[in-house]
Amino acid sequence: MKRLVASASLIVGAAGASALIYAWQPALEPIDPPSASSFASTVVRKGAELAAIGDCQVCHTAPGGRAFAGGLAMETPFGTIYSTNITPHAETGIGRWSLPTFRRALREGVDRTGQHLYPAFPYDHYTLISDADVEALYAFFMTREPVDAKAPPNDLPFPLNVRTMLAGWKLLFFRDERFVADASRDDQWNRGKYLVEGLGHCGACHSPRNLMGAEQRSRAFEGGEAEGWRAYALGRSSQSPVPWNEASLTQYLAEGFEPLHGVARSSMAVVASNLAGVARQDVAAMAHYLASFSRPGDPKAGNAAAAVSANPRGPGVMPQSAGVQAATPAASADEGARLYAAACASCHEGGRALPLGGVQLSLSTAVGGESPQNLISIVLDGLPASDGVSGPIMPGFGAVLTDRQLADLIRYLRGGISHRAQWPDLDSALRNARLARRAEGTTR
Secondary structure, X not given: OHHXXXXXXXXXXXXXXHHXXXXXXXXXXXXXXXXXXXXXXXXXXXXXXXXXXXXXXXHOEOOOOOOXXXXXXXXXXXXXXXXXXXXXXXXXXXXXXXXXXHHHHHHHOEOOOXXXXXXXXXXXXXXXXXXXXXXXXXXXXXXXXXXXXXXXXXXXXXXXXXXXXXHHHHHHHOOOOOOOOOOOOOHHHHHHHHHHHHHOOOHHHHOOEOOOOOEOHHHOOOOEEEXXXXXXXXXXXXXXXXXXXXXXXXXXXXXXXXXXXXXXXXXXXXXXXXXXXXXXXXXXXXXXXXXXXXXXXXXXXXXXXXXXXXXXXXXXXXXXXXXXXXXXXXXXXXXXXXXXXXXXXXXXXXXXXXXXXXXXHHHOHHHHOOOOHHHHHHHHHOEOOEOOEOOOOEOOOOOOOOHHHHHXXXXXXXXXXXXXXXXXXXXXXXXXXXXXXXXXXXXX
């Protein structure tokens, strides 16, 4: 028995030692912060576009904070993670990081001191980035204004707050590999895939995740969660009433708006805002790749576009001029229909051109999609106006409608407008949305 216990102890000890050896990463030597003039302006400009595609500023800038100085609280199912300072400040930023240090962080998820990074930083996508693009990104960040800012400590429970645990996560779910072009596809498709799967990390939001927070790659782009919103399924799994095609995807990505699909909201609005400054051919390549996911035999969106543009309010209804509200629909015994007539129809059936008018709700993925989550958020909070940016606005109804009224309205939109089967989890989704807003200290 003693020999058995001793043998078991040796096996466990050896396994533990092996795990620690696997988890250990060396610290890399710090450098003196490089001079901004040491980087070619053309490379810095390229890095700026790449950083926009990667949405780097979005995650590494806290509300009211300096650009790229970190401190943004990112809520995860496991706790709160705060983004880090990626300005070239020598003490609190990445000013003492060499190019190899920066490359290791992007591709392997390990910082200069050898600590594993949490996969809220999408190195599982950035591992695909080419050497040239890593160098351009490095040049861009090292020429930003240094900001002295230290992120708050992460709020994670034990043992998730022990970073060596991340080595096990990587062993299970991370593959350190570069992008390889598909020789059977054209250059535009390969460029689009490189940007979508790599720097754009689109699947990080649009794919479901398992219990350990890793993307389910076998279900890529079947829809996921992002900041309390539903990131809709793309391609074959899309529930969009009008199928997406390459042209509609290009416009939506570049402008945040497309007549048959409405306006980008929440984090997707920020993505589109960033892509507005990116070379159009890169945006078109991303759309070309994403459009290749479409179901075989899907009708062309262009045919639907012609019908809708001819009469945006639907067949048999005369469009009205801008500024003229729609007549109130006939009274109904359905409470949801009455609420729609009183609160929604004047904008959504007014015939005003998008994005200033209300979107035609029969085309809305929020109404026809796989989850009520986004529609609940829009009805509760509306679409607030953005400073200095033109775009749609909508009042929120969370403060004036009860949960029962909200449920009646949403059920009417789902059944009476989109003609889809009702969401079975609507009431619980509404309760959770209300609870989340109370927890945030809002009165919405």
